[in-house]
Amino acid sequence: MTLEQIRIFLCVAELSHVTRAAERLNLTQSAVSAAIAALERQYDVRLFDRIGRRIALTEAGHLLMGTATRLMREAEGARALLSNLSREPVGSLRIWASQTVTSYWLAPRMIEMHRRWPGIGMSLHPANTAEVAEAVASGLADLGLVEGDLPPSDLLRRKVGQDELLLILPRHHPLARKPRLDAADYRAMDWILREEGSGTRTATERHLRDMGLSPTDLRIVLQLPTNEAILGAIRAGNCVSMLSWRSLHFPCSRDFALRRIGWAPRPRRAFTALSDPRRFRTRAMTEFLDLLAPQPPGQPPNQPPRPT
Structure with missing residues (x-):
């Protein structure tokens, strides 16, 4: 064997x-x-x-x-221990990350990690927030990166970034230019939401609670598993959704009206790194977490684009 x-x-x-x-x-x-x-x-x-x-x-x-x-x-603990004894970080880092983190935030940081420490092999597995947390807890992942809230657990959490959701509408939507939207407007719109278990879905539901609503109060047309699928559906119909502003930094954003929430608390969320305190913390993980750490105080964070 x-x-x-x-x-x-x-x-x-x-x-x-x-x-x-x-x-x-x-x-x-x-x-x-x-x-x-x-x-x-x-x-x-x-x-x-x-x-x-x-x-x-x-x-x-x-x-x-x-x-x-x-x-x-x-x-894996033995390999991590031996890797940690070398002069430079080596070994492997198995990363699981939720979709927004994977698609729009993580790749440049992985490239920078490779530039600094080419002896570290990295793999990336995309999943939703709930699946990432489970992978870290079960040992499938050395490090998890998620957006949004998680239920209480023994996993260590470290904030490494931040994000904000925008309301996305077709440019021709009758409510695209209304200065302030209310609960009645939300009930009148056809919605496309991310799947349950995703960080985007959790943040959307928290925003709905701020509006005195729940998903059952909305006309939900579809639930889709990717941001790109949602954007394609909005482009094809007269539906709306809530997505990270990071998913709209592309020419396709000209097809939509982007509304930054000003009629309720802004739906902001943290990007969080998850690790298991029961497992050995390698130098590779330490170096990567330090690279991902938030910008120092006084340095302005990334901001969403201006609403259209």
Whole structure:
């Protein structure tokens, strides 16, 4: 039994799918299948039942999960400890980040991290805020980056940036130029919202509460999983939504009326780094967190564009 076989087993068990596990591990499907088959053959045990295109853990597979997870955590801790003993930060940093952070904020900072410390390998997995927090807690991610609120947990949190949502309308929408909107206006509009569990959805619902509303009070036409899908839907119809101003720093923003909230508390949210205090803090993670830290006092933060 090798650590690589255990790593592959855990990924396949999590996703219940060989092809998706191969994509995440950056391996071929045949290599993943061969690793699982070798493990089963070596110990004469079946770890998965094959059900059509999907697979499910057997009882033996479930029994192996706990030990395999602990084994990989110990191995990762040993690698982190050895990496920390070198003169320069080396090793790997597995980052999970929510969509707005991934698409509009994180990439330049990862490039700067590579410029400073080329010996650190970084991987990035996009997910929504709830999924990122779960990945950090389960050990799939070394570091999580999210926007918006999270329920209480033992994860360490560090503010690394900030964001603000704008109300997005088609330019021709009858309410696009109204100076102040009220709850009746919100009820009269057709809405497209992000999916539950996303930071954008959480911030939107908090804004609705400030307006004395909840999602059930709105005419919700669609719930979509990406900012780009929402912008495309707004462009095609007469719907509205709330999105980060960072998603609109492109020529396509000319197609929309961007309204900065002035009739209720502005829907601002923090970008937060999540880490697990139970796991060894590597120099790679420390260096990256220091790079992501907020601007010092007195230096103006990024601001949303002027409303149109």
